[in-house]
Amino acid sequence: MKYSVVIVEDHILLSQALSGLVNGFAKFKILYICKNGKELLTRFKDPKNIPDIVLMDINMPIMNGIETTAALKEQYPQVKVLALSVEEDENTILKMLRAGAKGYLLKDTEKSILENALIQVQETGFYHTKDVTNLLLGSLNPKEENNVMLKDREVEFIKHACTEKTYKEIANDMCLSPKTIEGYRDSIFEKLNLKNRTGLVIYAIKSKLFVP
Amino acid sequence: MKYSVVIVEDHILLSQALSGLVNGFAKFKILYICKNGKELLTRFKDPKNIPDIVLMDINMPIMNGIETTAALKEQYPQVKVLALSVEEDENTILKMLRAGAKGYLLKDTEKSILENALIQVQETGFYHTKDVTNLLLGSLNPKEENNVMLKDREVEFIKHACTEKTYKEIANDMCLSPKTIEGYRDSIFEKLNLKNRTGLVIYAIKSKLFVP
DNA sequence: TTTAAAAAGGGGTAAATCCCCCTTTTTTTT
DNA sequence: AAAAAAAAGGGGGATTTACCCCTTTTTAAA
Numbered sequence: 001m002k003y004s005v006v007i008v009e010d011h012i013l014l015s016q017a018l019s020g021l022v023n024g025f026a027k028f029k030i031l032y033i034c035k036n037g038k039e040l041l042t043r044f045k046d047p048k049n050i051p052d053i054v055l056m057d058i059n060m061p062i063m064n065g066i067e068t069t070a071a072l073k074e075q076y077p078q079v080k081v082l083a084l085s086v087e088e089d090e091n092t093i094l095k096m097l098r099a100g101a102k103g104y105l106l107k108d109t110e111k112s113i114l115e116n117a118l119i120q121v122q123e124t125g126f127y128h129t130k131d132v133t134n135l136l137l138g139s140l141n142p143k144e145e146n147n148v149m150l151k152d153r154e155v156e157f158i159k160h161a162c163t164e165k166t167y168k169e170i171a172n173d174m175c176l177s178p179k180t181i182e183g184y185r186d187s188i189f190e191k192l193n194l195k196n197r198t199g200l201v202i203y204a205i206k207s208k209l210f211v212p
Numbered sequence: 213m214k215y216s217v218v219i220v221e222d223h224i225l226l227s228q229a230l231s232g233l234v235n236g237f238a239k240f241k242i243l244y245i246c247k248n249g250k251e252l253l254t255r256f257k258d259p260k261n262i263p264d265i266v267l268m269d270i271n272m273p274i275m276n277g278i279e280t281t282a283a284l285k286e287q288y289p290q291v292k293v294l295a296l297s298v299e300e301d302e303n304t305i306l307k308m309l310r311a312g313a314k315g316y317l318l319k320d321t322e323k324s325i326l327e328n329a330l331i332q333v334q335e336t337g338f339y340h341t342k343d344v345t346n347l348l349l350g351s352l353n354p355k356e357e358n359n360v361m362l363k364d365r366e367v368e369f370i371k372h373a374c375t376e377k378t379y380k381e382i383a384n385d386m387c388l389s390p391k392t393i394e395g396y397r398d399s400i401f402e403k404l405n406l407k408n409r410t411g412l413v414i415y416a417i418k419s420k421l422f423v424p
Numbered sequence: 425t426t427t428a429a430a431a432a433g434g435g436g437t438a439a440a441t442c443c444c445c446c447t448t449t450t451t452t453t454t
Numbered sequence: 455a456a457a458a459a460a461a462a463g464g465g466g467g468a469t470t471t472a473c474c475c476c477t478t479t480t481t482a483a484a
Binding site: 189195 | 438
């Protein structure tokens, strides 16, 4: 009896190709393929569609891998999620692991490693490369506080700041006094150690608060 | 006799999965896989390694798809390049086609479409989806001049502008008068129809002049 | 040697940044 | 429940930077 695997991945060509790969493994077979997390949750309503393992991409439209993994942890904790992504950003990986992923694979890996990862996740409950393990260890002692807390209002302001609008126009759009906007800016500059609006824009894009 | 295909793609898992897919097609077989353009050109030194078709990713480290395709057009014009990318940006697609690609496929396509594309490229010399064809038609009458020519010095300035430096500091770093820098900025703003530095930063990142 | 471009500059206005300061409300702590 | 702290909103005024228009010099090209 083979273990069942579901692929959640928005790029059809990759998911179909992966499907072929996994079906070639001795112990696994693909149950079906989904294009995003929402589709997956819909499918899960039928118990026959619940697999042993979900191979989950992170960057997807509609419902991304992190949200989906968190939802699965809530509703279907027996399903093991193996994350699969090009994303090497530390925070993203940590978010995914916190959401309940049992393993994290880069797309830049050998197929034999994928097979090993699947086997380990199924049999021992987790699979992690050295890199991810080190990352986990590093995140235990939160060294220099990488995750600065920005308030909702500030985040909203930052998105406006990533446009050609002046602060006065932003104030108008957010129904606030220009002085309040200046206050947001100043506190953000201080928290993030920024010098000017250009720095803020770069930060916003790096941290995905704003997608250009 | 099957047509030979080489995959150039930096994500090993995808290239291996694709490899399985293509080997499953009746008329095609994978000759080998490369991780980037440089590796491909090295391989090509042995004539036995020259395939009928190259399946080429665009975003690669070391030597990207556009450079590589241009090089192939020069040195091995008989080899047909089929571009394969997640990139939907118009300029990127046009650059790739100008570099000599015979077709452009999004990774978000069915495997049957990949097979069709390979067949068409091999037999008729090109394959294009409706979207790409429309894009080509649009680029013939260069309507609103999508490809503004930026001078080298201006591009260099833009990269500096994507930092927290003031224009004065940029002038210093580029060994120019602040007034010259202002001149660069003004001409760029006019060419690209920008209002301020924030707009410039967003433009630079969108067009990949600056990678955050 | 004209012609154009690149580089440099002057001066003015608006925007951004940076200091101080304040009140009110909400949340947390004691 | 009272006190303290944090969050949200607002201000005055000074300095710097950014932005814009227009001119001159220097350099490179035709």
